[in-house]
Amino acid sequence: MHEECGVFGIWSPVKRAVPRDVYLGLYALQHRGQESCGIAVSCDGVFHHLKGDGLVGEVFDRPGLDRLGEGNIAVGHVRYSTTGGKNHNNIQPIVISHMKGNMALAHNGNLVNARSLRSQHELCGGIFHGTADTETIVYTIVSERLKVTATAEAVFRTMQQLQGAYSCTLMTATKLIAFRDPNGFRPLCYGKTADGAWVVSSESCALDAVGAKLIRDIDPGEIIVFGKEGVTSDRRLCGQQRSLCVFEYIYFARPDSIIEGVPVHQSRLRAGHFLAKENPVAADVVIGVPDSGIDAALGYSQESGIPYGVGFLKNKYIGRSFIAPSQDMRETAVRIKLNVIAETVRDKRVVLIDDSIVRGTTSERIVRLLREAGAKEVHMRISSPPFRYPCFFGTDVDSRENLIACRLNSVEEIAKEIGADSLAYLSVDAAHRLAGDTGCTFCDGCFTGRYPIDIPEEQGKSKFEQPIQEE
Incomplete structure (x- = not known):
C-alpha cells in the first residue's frame, strides 16, 4: 500500500x-x-x-x-x-x-x-x-x-x-x-x-x-x-x-492536524476506545506501533484500564515503511526502524495496536520482535477494518491477491500467519464514527467495495496494470 x-x-x-x-x-x-x-x-x-x-x-x-x-x-x-x-x-x-x-x-x-x-x-x-x-x-x-x-x-x-x-x-x-x-x-x-x-x-x-x-x-x-x-x-x-477518505484520520494525516473540524489525534483516541469496547482481551500492557498506532493505543488503554507502555524505540531518521517504494525496501525499513524496549514487554501479555495490516509482512516482523524481546502473549488490535478492495482515489491499495485479508479466509488464519495470539479489527461502523457527531461522511471503499462514484469498467478491470500514474 x-x-x-x-x-x-x-x-x-x-x-x-x-x-x-x-x-x-x-x-x-x-x-x-x-x-x-x-x-x-x-x-x-x-x-x-x-x-x-x-x-x-x-x-x-x-x-x-x-x-x-x-x-x-x-x-x-x-x-x-x-x-x-x-x-x-x-x-x-x-x-x-x-x-x-x-x-x-x-x-x-x-x-x-x-x-x-x-x-x-x-x-x-x-x-x-x-x-x-x-x-x-x-x-x-x-x-x-x-x-x-x-x-x-x-x-x-x-x-x-x-x-x-x-x-x-x-x-x-x-x-x-x-x-x-x-x-x-x-x-x-x-x-x-x-x-x-x-x-x-x-x-x-x-x-x-x-x-x-x-x-x-x-x-x-x-x-x-x-x-x-x-x-x-x-x-x-x-x-x-x-x-472524505477515512484513512486520513486513521493513518495519513499528522495527529496535530485538524480535518473537517476534528483534531486527528482525537479521532485516533476515539478509534482506540472503540477497539477496546469491541475487542476486549486480558493483558498486562498496551503498546502502539509508532507513530500512527500510538494515539489509538492510548485510547485503548484509557477505555480498557490496561496500562499503556512505550514498547518501541523508533529511529527518527527512517521514513514511513508503509510508503517505501518497494516491498524489499519496506521490509528493510522495518528492520532498522523499530527496536523493542524489552523492559516494557518481557514476560507480559501485550496488546499491540497498529493502524492497518496490508500484506502482513510488516506485522509478522513486529510480532516476532516482541516475542524475541520476551513477550508472553501478543494480541494484535487494528484501528481500521480489514483491507479487501482496491482504492481508486489516491491511495494505491495493492491488488486483492496481495491483501492478506483477501488471501486468507478468516481473522484466525491471519493471526496465525503473523504469529499473534489473537487479532481483531475495528468495525466499519466504528470507523464511520471517528469524526464524532460532526456529520462528516467517509469513503470506505477499500473496506467494503462500495464506492461513492461509479468506477469506469476499464479502470476497475486493470487498475494495477495501467500506465496512467496516479498522484
Whole structure:
C-alpha cells in the first residue's frame, strides 16, 4: 500500500521569500510523500521552479531556495508515486506556458477517467511528457482557458469533466487558485498569516509551520481564488455527499492536524476506545506501533484500564515503511526502524495496536520482535477494518491477491500467519464514527467495495496494470 501526496500554496500581498514559506510547509507535509518534491514561484508573472527526487531537505538547499528568489505566489508538492513508478516528468508542480500565460499545478488525488481524458487530448495533438494524471488536469484547464477569459472559470469547466479525487493548488501570474473535487476525497484547507498572506495546504499542520491561522476547510466542489481583489469562492459544484477518505484520520494525516473540524489525534483516541469496547482481551500492557498506532493505543488503554507502555524505540531518521517504494525496501525499513524496549514487554501479555495490516509482512516482523524481546502473549488490535478492495482515489491499495485479508479466509488464519495470539479489527461502523457527531461522511471503499462514484469498467478491470500514474 502506497501514497499520499501533499500540496501547498501561498499568495502574498507583497513580494517576499515565498519559496521559503513553501519549503517550511512541505517539510510539515513530508509524511504525505517522500519520493520527490517541488516548488514553483511567480515573480511579477515570471515563473521559476525547482524539483527533484528525494526528501524536502535533500532537494532544497539554501542556494537552491536563493535561486528561486522572491515573489508573490508559490506552490509546492511532496509526492509518492504509485502505479507508474519514478519518472522525473511526473514530479510536481507541473509548470507550463501556454498562449494565455503561465501555470503551475500541484495535485493530490487520483482521477478514474484520466485515461479517456488523456486520449481525447492526444487525438487533438496533445503531447504528454509524463504518465501522471496531473498532466491531464493541466491539459484540460488549458483547453478550457482558451475558451474563457478567466482561469477560475476554466477550472470550473474542467471540474465538470473530471471524475475522481483531486485537491489542487494552481498558480497563475497573479492568482492562487485552490479547488477540491465535489466528493472531497482528499483534505484541503486554508488560512492566513498575521501579515496578510493567504496559505492553502493539504493539512493544517503546515499552516502552523508558517505561522498561519486556520480559517476553514475548502468545501468539496469549491473553487477559491486568492488575488489582489481579495478572496472569492465559487460554490456551483458544492452540495454532493462528502466522501472524505477515512484513512486520513486513521493513518495519513499528522495527529496535530485538524480535518473537517476534528483534531486527528482525537479521532485516533476515539478509534482506540472503540477497539477496546469491541475487542476486549486480558493483558498486562498496551503498546502502539509508532507513530500512527500510538494515539489509538492510548485510547485503548484509557477505555480498557490496561496500562499503556512505550514498547518501541523508533529511529527518527527512517521514513514511513508503509510508503517505501518497494516491498524489499519496506521490509528493510522495518528492520532498522523499530527496536523493542524489552523492559516494557518481557514476560507480559501485550496488546499491540497498529493502524492497518496490508500484506502482513510488516506485522509478522513486529510480532516476532516482541516475542524475541520476551513477550508472553501478543494480541494484535487494528484501528481500521480489514483491507479487501482496491482504492481508486489516491491511495494505491495493492491488488486483492496481495491483501492478506483477501488471501486468507478468516481473522484466525491471519493471526496465525503473523504469529499473534489473537487479532481483531475495528468495525466499519466504528470507523464511520471517528469524526464524532460532526456529520462528516467517509469513503470506505477499500473496506467494503462500495464506492461513492461509479468506477469506469476499464479502470476497475486493470487498475494495477495501467500506465496512467496516479498522484
